[in-house]
Amino acid sequence: xxxxxxxxxxxxxxxxxxxxxxxxxxxxxxxxxxxxxxxxxxxxxxxxxxxxxxxxxxxxxxxxxxxxxxxxxxxxxxxxxxxxxxxxxxxxxxxxxxxxxxxxxxxxxxxxxxxxxxxxxxxxxxxxxxxxxxxxxxxxxxxxxxxxxxxxxxxxxxxxxxxxxxxxxxxxxxxxxxxxxxxxxxxxxxxxxxxxxxxxxxxxxxxxxxxxxxxxxxxxxxxxxxxxxxxxxxxxxxxxxxxxxxxxxxxxxxxxxxxxxxxxxxxxxxxxxxxxxxxxxxxxxxxxxxxxxxxxxxxxxxxxxxxxxxxxxxxxxxxxxxxxxxxxxxxxxxxxxxxxxxxxxxxxxxxxxxxxxxxx
Numbered sequence: 001x002x003x004x005x006x007x008x009x010x011x012x013x014x015x016x017x018x019x020x021x022x023x024x025x026x027x028x029x030x031x032x033x034x035x036x037x038x039x040x041x042x043x044x045x046x047x048x049x050x051x052x053x054x055x056x057x058x059x060x061x062x063x064x065x066x067x068x069x070x071x072x073x074x075x076x077x078x079x080x081x082x083x084x085x086x087x088x089x090x091x092x093x094x095x096x097x098x099x100x101x102x103x104x105x106x107x108x109x110x111x112x113x114x115x116x117x118x119x120x121x122x123x124x125x126x127x128x129x130x131x132x133x134x135x136x137x138x139x140x141x142x143x144x145x146x147x148x149x150x151x152x153x154x155x156x157x158x159x160x161x162x163x164x165x166x167x168x169x170x171x172x173x174x175x176x177x178x179x180x181x182x183x184x185x186x187x188x189x190x191x192x193x194x195x196x197x198x199x200x201x202x203x204x205x206x207x208x209x210x211x212x213x214x215x216x217x218x219x220x221x222x223x224x225x226x227x228x229x230x231x232x233x234x235x236x237x238x239x240x241x242x243x244x245x246x247x248x249x250x251x252x253x254x255x256x257x258x259x260x261x262x263x264x265x266x267x268x269x270x271x272x273x274x275x276x277x278x279x280x281x282x283x284x285x286x287x288x289x290x291x292x293x294x295x296x297x298x299x300x301x302x303x304x305x306x307x308x309x310x311x312x313x314x315x316x317x318x319x320x321x322x323x324x325x326x327x328x329x330x331x332x333x334x335x336x337x338x339x340x341x342x343x344x345x346x347x348x349x350x351x352x353x354x355x356x357x358x359x360x
Contacts, residue, residue: 003208006208007204007205007208010204010207010208010259010263011200011201011204013025013255013259014200014203014204014246014252014255014256014259015200016255022251022255025255025258025259025290026254026258026289026290028258028262029257029258029259029261029262029290029291030289030290030291032261032262032265032291033261033265033291033292033293035265036265036266037265037266037268037293037346038293039335039336039337040293040336040337040338040339040340040343041288041293041294041295041331041336041337041338041339042092042093042268042293042294042295042339042343043089043090043091043092043294043295043296043297043327043328043338043339044091044092044093044094044095044125044270044294044295044296044297044343045082045083045085045086045089045091045093045094045095045296045297045299046094046095046097046273046296046297046298046299046300047074047079047082047083047086047094047095047096047097047299047300048097048098048298048300048304048305048308049073049074049079049096049097049098049104050071050072050073050074050098050099050101050103050104051069051070051071051072051073051098051099051304051307051308051309052071052072052073052098052099052101052103053098053099053100053101053129054099054100054101054102054166055099055100055129055163055164055166056164057162057163057164057229058161058162058163058164058229058230058231058236059162059195059223059225059226059229059230059231059232059311060099060226060229060310060311061226061228061229061309061310061311061312062099062308062309062310063229066226066228066229068228069228069307069309070307071307072304072307073101073103073104074301074304076108076111076112076115078301079096079112080115080116080119082094082299082300082301083116083120083122084120085299086122086299087120087121087122089297090338090340091122091297092122092123092339092340092341092342092343093122093123093124093125093145093146093342093343094116094122094123094124094125094299095125095126095127095148095296096112096124096125096126096127096128097127097128097148098127098128098129099129100128100129100130101128101129104128106134106135106138106139107138109126109128109135109139109142110138110139110141110142111142113126113139113142113143113144114142114143116143117142117143122342123145123146123342123343123344124143124144124145124146125144125145125146125147125148125188126139126144126146126147126148127147127148127149129149130149130169130171130173130176131176133179133183136176136179136180136183136185137183140183140184140185144185145185145186145342145344146185146186146187146188146216146217147180147185147186147187147188148188148189148190148217148219149173149176149177149180149187149188149189150173150189150190150191150192150219151173151174151177151189151190151191151206151209152173152190152191152192152195153191153192153195153198153202153206154191154202154205154206154209155197155198155199155202155205158195158197158198158202158238159171161197161236162195162197162231162236173189174213177189177213177215181214186216186217186344186345187213187215187216187217188215188216188217188218188219188268189210189213189215189217189218189219190210190215190217190218190219190220190221191203191206191220191256192221192222192223192248193220193221193222193223193246193248193252193253193256194222194223194245194246194247194248194249194252194253195223195246195248196223196231196236196237196238196240196245197238197239197240197245198223198240198245198246199240199244199245199246200244200246201244203246203256206256207256207259207260207263208263210260210263210264210267211263211264214264215264215267216267216268216345217267217268217269217270217294217345218260218264218267218268218269219269219270219272220253220256220257220260220269220272221253221272221273221274221275222248222249222250222252222253222274222275222278223248224248224274224277224278224311224312225311226309226310226311226312227312249278250275250278250279250283250286253274253275253278253287254275254286254287254290257269257271257287257290257291257292258290258291260291261290261291261292262291266345266346266347267345268293268294268343268345269291269292269293269294270287270292270294270295270296271283271284271285271286271287271288271292271294271295272287272296273296273298273314273315274311274314275287276315277311277313277314277315280315283315284327284330285330285334288331288334288336289334293339294343295327295331297327298314
């Protein structure tokens, strides 16, 4: 019964449109954020190390069939130069992200992680897609601290339809998340908000799954399709009533960030680049005001960034326009502080009001 009550409360908030009620939700999420993870905003330097991908996901510009982008794979020395830039800027973590590129072999990634750990004091987060347990174990032994693997949606049928598996392989991301936890990684996952075919009920299940998985990191961003994909061209139609379709809006994304904070008070939750892409003026701040405590400035060298096209028009806030405040200044102007060190999840002893009290 308790689970049913929680589901009903989450669902009610997802459907809420009253501005006064939503202001109360933002305040609750911000209060729980402050009590459990404090005012620090942890900056993690994002490096998009490869634009190769063997998958055919229906919305992603990196899909293997997209011939309109120039593929690249950064060399180890280029990556290390960028890692050192993150360290110079005072970031505590680097995030190495790529398409599902099997040219990034077990031994190459292992060597790179070992080098980063040997030559810097940074934490290392990997986001390299669905990889084998042997690969994940080797990278953990090499010193990788965290792994990010979004499950995107808990609706298995919707996931299957828009993420065709590789031949001879199944896409069991929830099982892989369990493996990551067993291997000792800090484990991150998350969802896209507003995928065509995503219902309010399935999004509520996603939020409750965050808690069930006990995630250390939760990434939440709006669905933004690339135009050179089946979903971006409108060639895929979901079988769902219009009134049940979740919008891929800024407000809905902020609702999910806030509900994730109330559901998982101690998790690290970023204000994502995708949210900043929807709202280039205040997107970062809105996420941080509504439950988030992490931001990932993109440090990918300029010559490569243009070709890492998961979706078009990405906001790049590591490089401010001349005279404009940088991300650090924007954070301080909010009354927040820049986090020091790797920013690991810290389980607080102080009690939380609980999901039911928070969502009521």
